[in-house]
Amino acid sequence: MLDFDLTVNGRRYPVRAEPRKLLSDVLREDCRLTGTHVGCEHGVCGACTVLVDGKPSRACLIYAVQMQDHEITTIEAVAKDGKLTPLQQALHEVHGLQCGFCTAGIVITFEAYLRENPRPTEEQVREVLAGNLCRCTGYHNIVKAILRVANERRDAQA
Amino acid sequence: MKPAPFRYHRPRSLADTLQLLVTLENAKLIAGGQSLGPMMNMRLVQPAELIDLNALAGLDLIAEKDDFLEIGALARHHAVESSTLVKKHCPLLAEAAGTIGHYAIRSRGTLGGSLAHADPAAQLPLVAATLGAEIVVNGKRGERRIAAKDFFVSMMTTALEADEIVVSARFPKAAAGDRHAYLQFSRRTGDFAIVAVAAVLHSRKLRLGIGGAEDKPLVFEDFSAHEDPQAIARKVREAVQPTESPRVPALYREELVEVLVKRAVARCLTSI
Ligand SMILES: Cc1cc2nc3c(=O)[nH]c(=O)nc-3n(C[C@H](O)[C@H](O)[C@H](O)COP(=O)(O)OP(=O)(O)OC[C@H]3O[C@@H](n4cnc5c(N)ncnc54)[C@H](O)[C@@H]3O)c2cc1C
Ligand code: FES
Ligand code: FES
Numbered sequence: 001m002l003d004f005d006l007t008v009n010g011r012r013y014p015v016r017a018e019p020r021k022l023l024s025d026v027l028r029e030d031c032r033l034t035g036t037h038v039g040c041e042h043g044v045c046g047a048c049t050v051l052v053d054g055k056p057s058r059a060c061l062i063y064a065v066q067m068q069d070h071e072i073t074t075i076e077a078v079a080k081d082g083k084l085t086p087l088q089q090a091l092h093e094v095h096g097l098q099c100g101f102c103t104a105g106i107v108i109t110f111e112a113y114l115r116e117n118p119r120p121t122e123e124q125v126r127e128v129l130a131g132n133l134c135r136c137t138g139y140h141n142i143v144k145a146i147l148r149v150a151n152e153r154r155d156a157q158a
Numbered sequence: 159m160k161p162a163p164f165r166y167h168r169p170r171s172l173a174d175t176l177q178l179l180v181t182l183e184n185a186k187l188i189a190g191g192q193s194l195g196p197m198m199n200m201r202l203v204q205p206a207e208l209i210d211l212n213a214l215a216g217l218d219l220i221a222e223k224d225d226f227l228e229i230g231a232l233a234r235h236h237a238v239e240s241s242t243l244v245k246k247h248c249p250l251l252a253e254a255a256g257t258i259g260h261y262a263i264r265s266r267g268t269l270g271g272s273l274a275h276a277d278p279a280a281q282l283p284l285v286a287a288t289l290g291a292e293i294v295v296n297g298k299r300g301e302r303r304i305a306a307k308d309f310f311v312s313m314m315t316t317a318l319e320a321d322e323i324v325v326s327a328r329f330p331k332a333a334a335g336d337r338h339a340y341l342q343f344s345r346r347t348g349d350f351a352i353v354a355v356a357a358v359l360h361s362r363k364l365r366l367g368i369g370g371a372e373d374k375p376l377v378f379e380d381f382s383a384h385e386d387p388q389a390i391a392r393k394v395r396e397a398v399q400p401t402e403s404p405r406v407p408a409l410y411r412e413e414l415v416e417v418l419v420k421r422a423v424a425r426c427l428t429s430i
Pocket of ligand 2: 039041047049061
């Protein structure tokens with residue numbers, strides 16, 4: 001067992017865990033942040049995606065012990081003061097989710113992606129979304145929600 | 159889907175890393191963890207000691223030298239794909255890096271990890287071989303540079319000694335007027351390619367790299383741009399010997415080699 005601190009969503013969490021414990025498990029079990037979901041545990045499904053120093057990363061392919069000097073952001077910190085971000089609001093309004101299992105990973109991925117590329121084409125959105133599996137929606141409404149946010153930004157800038 | 163227990167080390171210098179590598183038994187380096195992580199979670203690999211390279215400073219630099227770009231082992235795929243230096247001087251590398259896995263995989267996976275892992279269908283080994291890159295490694299015998307054609311030995315096997323780590327790779331700069339193409343076929347976006355083809359046209363000479371067909375990237379150097387793309391594609395097809403596998407018959411890979419080579423060559427020629 002090792003004792004170390006993790007910084008998650010700007011807060012420090014003292015953790016006692018084996019080095020082999022996955023970041024996804026430490027977030028859920030030790031930090032009690034269960035918004036990060038776990039699907040495949042080999043990097044394919046995207047459900048566990050969190051931000052490491054602002055960059056989307058699979059929490060199931062990181063050992064928590066590796067994250068001592070890094071800032072982790074999970075879905076819990078995306079909405080501020082209970083107010084949904086435009087992306088979350090759009091997903092809600094255009095039915096971009098059904099069971100919601102994949103949603104946290106998708107929101108985290110696209111909050112980062114839209115910061116990097118605020119006005120993606122539909123093709124680009126679909127290419128990035130290929131890294132997040134959704135068994136319910138068929139993806140169309142997720143794409144619609146993301147493009148709606150991108151277009152709103154475009155209009156706001158015009 | 160949980161890894162077996164291991165001890166964890168996070169060296170802060172190259173010297174400490176190399177020291178750990180020679181003293182520890184059954185040790186593994188971890189960089190991005192995007193290949194090692196899945197293998198450890200599935201317990202296909204069970205190192206007793208894990209040496210984390212992520213705290214090594216300066217190993218993620220992308221620097222312009224005289225006639226090559228030097229890219230540090232810890233440069234993430236996404237940094238390579240979006241670097242203005244790489245886009246300008248090694249556009250084939252930037253384009254191919256942008257097709258690796260998914261956005262989140264590229265944010266974390268590293269150049270050094272991909273070269274050391276040496277998956278026969280991986281983008282970066284293919285590009286390194288096609289461009290004639292040099293892999294810079296360091297170990298207890300000191301630094302040495304290995305040509306990509308000697309570095310990739312076979313499926314997931316490289317010329318790296320047990321006490322060595324990849325520190326960077328040197329990719330020759332493209333000359334003005336060079337053309338390139340990167341094409342791959344995979345079943346789903348983000349899957350490893352079944353066959354991948356990299357092509358470079360340099361002063362009317364075509365160089366072709368084929369990934370996924372055999373146990374390491376293959377390079378064909380002496381085609382003339384005056385030859386018919388279809389004729390080149392047939393020759394390359396006849397020269398490769400894909401391994402038979404229950405899920406992907408050798409014949410299927412041969413067909414892909416021919417089709418992708420033809421398209422890649424045509425793309426190089428029409429973009430003149
Ligand atoms: C869902 C998914 C899809 C993917 N799709 C693709 C794809 O389409 N194409 C592709 O090429 N890859 C793909 N990958 C793999 C990804 O590119 C990895 O990043 C890469 O193969 C290994 O780099 P890494 O930094 O993650 O290395 P790690 O996983 O940390 O290490 C891989 C191996 O290299 C060794 N190693 C790491 N760094 C060094 C070093 N500096 N010196 C010596 N040895 C070292 C490790 O000991 C280990 O054996 C995918 C991964 C996932 C999870
Ligand atoms: S649980 Fe991490 S990618 Fe599926
Ligand atoms: S909404 Fe159910 S998996 Fe995506």
